[in-house]
Amino acid sequence: MRPVTERDIRTSFVNCTRGEAKRLAVPRDLAERPWDDLDFLGWRDPAAPQRAYLVAENGDGFTGVALRLASPHAGHLRRSMCSLCLTTHSGGGVALMTARRAGQRGQGGDSVGSYFCSDLACSLYVRRKKTVGAGGRLQETLTLEEQIARTTANLDEFLAKVTG
Template sequence: MIPLNESQIRASFVNASRKEVSDVSLPVDLDTLDFEVRDFLGWRDKKLPRRAYVVTIVDGEPVGILLRQADAMPRTRPQCAWCQDITLSNDVVFYSAKRAGQAGKNGDTVGTLVCADFQCSSNVRKLPPLAYVGFDAEAARQERIATLSVRAASFASSVLNGVG
């Protein structure tokens, strides 16, 4: 992911009001984040526990999305739609996002199951367990890294374009 500063992050939000953007609590460690090992930037709001934010790259530009965590937790152990890790030690929750533009003003939303604290980038960088004799774990890891960016950008595009 490309490195981003505070003004780039705030300017990237596509589904938030000016007030919501001004209220965004940026990650505390923003100045020291290693963007080279991140496929998107995701964090939870420290002041509002059910609010979170994701910034990903779509067509070479940062796209920020304000997310809201669902009140209810899934009854079963869900799989993260982005990293698709089946050996997660962290929680996966349902986040919804208003669509951008008039669709969002009309109440249209899109949702996804994602790691609660956005650990996806580190999850896909772990070597997967050997699935069979001759399994290329490193190739599988590289494929998981590549597809994570695509999945995050696809979700952002669905927020932008009203496609879901």
């Protein structure tokens, strides 16, 4: 992923108002992010733990999505798998995140949801730059490039549900 600026982030959101995008918490460490290892930028709001944000490249621009996490106690007793990168986590390592749909459908309350790594570090898990312990990443016959392509395709599918 190419590096993004705060302005890129704030103008990329498709499922919130300009005012909401202006007020959301943008990561302060954008300059230190490992951009070459990221397929998307994802972060949690430190002031509002039930909010998360995801920004992905879309052609020559970016698509941003505001997410809400389900109850922090849901699924803590079992192992769960992220639908983007297929990493399994125990405890609260995977969370159900919902996104209001873009446009009139979202204004009417329509949303979509999926299970994602709670820290949205999917790109780093796929590349084994971040680990979750035994059983977190299954042995696969796919190459790293194929795993990255699958993660990106899963992300594109989710974004299409939000914007479609």
